[in-house]
Amino acid sequence: MSSSPRPSLKNIRRVASPSPSARPISNRRVHESDRLLNRIDSLKYSTTSDDDSCSINYSQYTPTSSNFDQLEWGDILPYYLPCLSWINKYNLKYFIGDLIGGLTLVFFQLPLSLSYATTLAHVPVISGLYSLGLAPLIYMIFGSVPQMVVGPEAPISLVVGQAVEPLLHHAKKKDLDPLEFVAVVTFISGASLLGFGLGRLGFLDNVLSPSLLKGFIAGVGIVMIINSLIIILGLEALLKQISDDPNQMDIHSPFDKVVFLIMNFGEFDSLSLKIGLVGFIVIMTSKILKKKYSRLILLPEIMIVVVVATILCQIYRWDLKGLAVIGKVKNSNVLTLYNPFAWKLIKKLGTSGFLCAMLGFFESTTASKSLGSSFDLPISSNRELVALGSLNIFGSFFGALPAFGGYGRSKINAISAKTTMSGAIMGLVTIFTIQVLLDYLYFVPECILSVVIAVIGISLIEEAPYELLFYWRTGGKDEMITFAITVFTTLFFSIEGGIAVGLVYSLIRVIKNSAESRIQILGRIPNSNTFVDADIPMAPQGGSQLNIFNDMRQTQLNHDAIEEVEGCLIIKIPEPLSFTNCSDLLVRLKRVEMYGSTRAHPASKRSRDLTMTQYVIFDLDSMNSIDSSAAKTMKELITNYQKRDIKSCFVKVAKSVRPILRDSGIRDLLRNDLKKLKYYEIQDLADNSENDGIKRCHNLIVDDPYFDHISDTLKLIDCFENMIV
Template identity: 50%
Template sequence: MSTESSRLLPQPQQGTAASLRSMTSSQGNYDTLNTLNPVPSRTITRAPFSSSSQMKLNEQPSSQPMGASFSYKDSPARPASVFSESSPFNTSNGLLEPNSAVTWEQRLPYYLPLLSWAPAYTVKSFLEDCVAGCSLASFQIPLALSYATSVAHVPALCGLYSLAIPAIIYVFVGSVPRMIVGPESAICLVIGQAVEPLLAHNPELDPVDLVSVLSCIGGFYLLGAGLCRFGFLDNVLSRALLRGFISAVGLVMVINSLYDELGVYIMHDVPNHFHSPLEKMWFLLGHLDEIHVPSFLISAVALFVLVSSSLTKSKLISKGYANMIFVPEILIVVIASTFLSYHFDFKSYNVRVMGKIKTEGFTYKSPFTYDSIPLYKELMSSGFLAATLGFFESTTASKALGSQYNLPISSNRELVALGAINIFGGIIGALPAFGGYGRSRINALSGAQTTMSGGIMGVVALLTIRYLLGYVYYLPVCVLSVITTMIGCRLLEEAPSDIAFHWRARGYSELLTFLITIVASVIYSVEAGVALGVAYSVIKVIQNSSRSRIQILARVPGTVGQFVNADDPLSAEQNAGFLEEIENCLIVKIAEPLTFSNTADMKQRLIRLEKYGSTSQHPAAPRTRAEYMNRNIVFDLNGMTYLDSSAAQILYEVLKGYKDNGNKVYFVRVPTKHGVRERLVQSGITALLTDKNKFHGGIEEVLAIIDEERFDEDVTSLTDPVTV
């Protein structure tokens, strides 16, 4: 005759599944023992111990994603390796050994991408690159002039050289075939906000020297980051932060352009200096009576022509006229306004024109002299910010091109390329140059095949500097400001849709990041806005990474070896709200790498599991789990793929406390990679285990050991003479 007993264990105070302990006593010798000496008043509850569980002791564990249930019951046998140990790769099938030597002839095209496509370069590809390069130059040259004079507040030649020299160098070192590098509006704005206050307080400074130092700072930073393989950092900044930055740049560009568009030149004559966008806006609102009517009218007409032509072109493209994308409306407006300015003599109406752009006598001062050291100290933060933002913008463009054209993109190689082009550009006084998605996309649509298209654009820019700069003498400055306004408005186009999406998705953290970035940029500066946005994003990353995700496991009723997270509502729902909890046993799954950042939180959550059987219970609640229920503690370490020394120290302290309290601790499914087992041994943690220096294959194996110990204890207690 066999006995059968069960009881309901104290339930943790949580809103998930009730924890029901359902037990059927084992068969065999234990049945005989109960028959000879029944103890009906005592409810001995334990996990089932049967031959079926004994058969699973040596079964290898399966790897499961965090939070999923796992089972040893139906685990397939591991397939035999198709390669021998002596030869990790089967060379008979044409595969190379994994660590076979790579010759310099094979390595060189990887680090100098020109060599990967130049041998197969054809005349047809060259002609296609020429068409694309000339098309780009037709509207990039006016933009470079606008960025330099209206956004960065430096000589126009700095913008033109930024369009020419880096693009030519990128032909040799660039790894993204259709990428076009040059001055970017957002980066130029950062440069302008760094240069403007220095020039205002130190008129003797040459703006070209400041540009050279800024470009070199960014170049060395990017080159060093690429050589150190820091390309993964492009995943740190959230899209909300980048959207906030881009929107702030667009808004600031519009505000800064208003002065030249309205002809309010009095600002340049006041003794006080207004640097923040908010200060400039308040000053403009207070001096609306100073508007220069001719400049305002020219700006209004130019803006109307640009907006209407852009809308018309978009409609025609949507109707199937794809070639309309190559119509350079910006170049047309620049040529028309320059001709009208010359014909009607706009300068006689006090309309500001570009004037003579200094090319002869354009002196360059080496940015590597001793006299430049103070400038490096002043501009270090601005150069670092410009390089960081430029890298993220270039990475966004390269990844977009890579996904569209199935290109392998290496962020580390791009870092090296961007660093090289900016160092060379800084030597000649060029603005920092980075890749831009808009012009790169147009380059691809124009039929570009390689980076040679950017080189062609650079050559056209050099020819313009040499032969055509004299023709822009009469170009109205207000027209360049209108072009800047158009670019700023385009930067703001995607902000409303992103805000609406995050609002629908209740992404309040992303909205706060966006708000912090744009408000700080307008009130103080773009640099401050990005710094605050990055700080907030880093805090959120640290908060998420420092939060432990340990789980308390319970067994699915009617199964052997299938355990689920007892705190998961979905697990409770799928199992009709009942999960088996092993008596006097706490099963904890560590489903993540343990580092110094999350181990302290894991220690606190372990205390909650001991007291409540749940990590979701408030720590102020009364204890619902008796201490005897934690007599055996099983750690499933399948997800702990990394363990640093600081985390090992805290884990040692936790296990030392368990041992001092008389708890028995077992480790199961310990990873074999990344030195996890070695660190557990070297730190002395394994010496604290109940089975010293032993890692078990699965939870059922440990439960079988615990059952055997309970069985022996029961035999001893039942065979001892009863004291009356």
């Protein structure tokens, strides 16, 4: 049977569109049998008998239903176990890309994990290595972002160190294993994130301000540099000695450590400082060259510096000359399991564990959304929460540091990686290092690991000036305050205090924004039925000025361009009403009644006489919902207006709002006002009256007692006043 010739696009019939658009209605649908829509050969053509034109037989498209019962297990499981979405398609090409990405990451992340554990968390290096080795294996199963790489993070490790170090310092047991504390912190972090994911609280990342995260990261970067300088200068033993002596200065906050550095700088160790300076210069030089020459992006300069310093330390035995090294790492061939359910430790470390969860969640979500935008991926914050929670709970049994996603290493991984198998390969190589190569870490100088931390700290704060400049140019006063509060509280108190104060201020901003009513006073453009916002910004004289006595931007009423309807206040409520903003609505309505503007300062003298407000017209075009608290407030408001002989009218009321207005009694109150305006009498007279004013008021309401347009309400008011006269 010969196939019919392919028709030209001119002869293809399309479904006519009832809309004003000339575009045809799309009824294409993706089928299992022809998912490749670009293949024209998969479309079936049929010839009509009326003419030579052809039509394409598309199946009728219907929007995807949200009915869970209609889904098959083959569709459900890949959503909750993302590894099933790619494992059947995995091939040699994918494996080569993942292998290159995984091995590249090992050279970058191994020395970093050593630095995080030793310098920031103040725990054995095995904790950082387990975090780097185990977390990616679990993320391979539950992770939904192919390019994401999870592992220990600098800010989180620093929080762990500040939580664990005081407990170890004051512990009576000298042989206490620090990983017991780490296990509890990691478990609390994982359990918190898993609970958030199962409770579908992923939307919380939209509440936290980006300026809060930037401020915290900048503060952490400064703290990392301060801590690293102490070790690079060889002053760590002196710091511990002074801290243990009650007669010496108290050293708790990062600012205290700065004072310590200034007072004891002359006691530095020359060998440690020389090694640290050489390592710092090499790493920073390579980073500068990488920015200039893109071909060097995969150069593992950190690994090279650490390996070279370790070999030289072993050859010249710098450890015998007083240089601090990692030393012998406690490790046995049998994995040691820890109990993360110790209730006493949970009570002591609960706050720190929850803080790690919040910071890690926000940082990981930022990374996943950035990767999703770059690679056009559908990102689910809830699935990422489940993945992060699961891998941290699993890692807690091995004493691993909390692990989260990082944007920097994920960008490097994205160069060649195809799936989450890349991170798993990095994890397997790390576990191999733990089992076979751990003894070779003996001669790693701690000053070199501190140099690595200092470089990471510099990279964390290098974006801060650009962020502040952007906020300054765009008038982001609240963002700058959030940034400054977080940074200064972190430096002068603690990391926990910095994030807590910054978070409180951000939540206050969120609450203020949600509780602020956005009502508008409407004025009519002369000789028209067009009503617009009458409040316009008032240009400051002499440049931008900050008025600390006013909580709003200065505005004025545009009397020149807009005419105010005599005796009427026309109010637009362009938002849903709820208990959060209904109280502020009353305050602003009172300002409108007294001053004719929503932005007038409450200390101003009254500019509108009581007799100027006889009618209040509410335009509810954009108010698509109202809760019971707001309905009660509106009823009390209208009742109060009626006591003062002020008539109220509602315009453009959404159908979704009408039932609660009926049940709350507001509809009956509005009908009473219509009776006072003689609306129903006017309807009886309209058919037989020769008065044009009365005829114009026939059938003004679309659904008793709601009007369709502001001009219809004004027609009724004009007719009512003419009848009185």
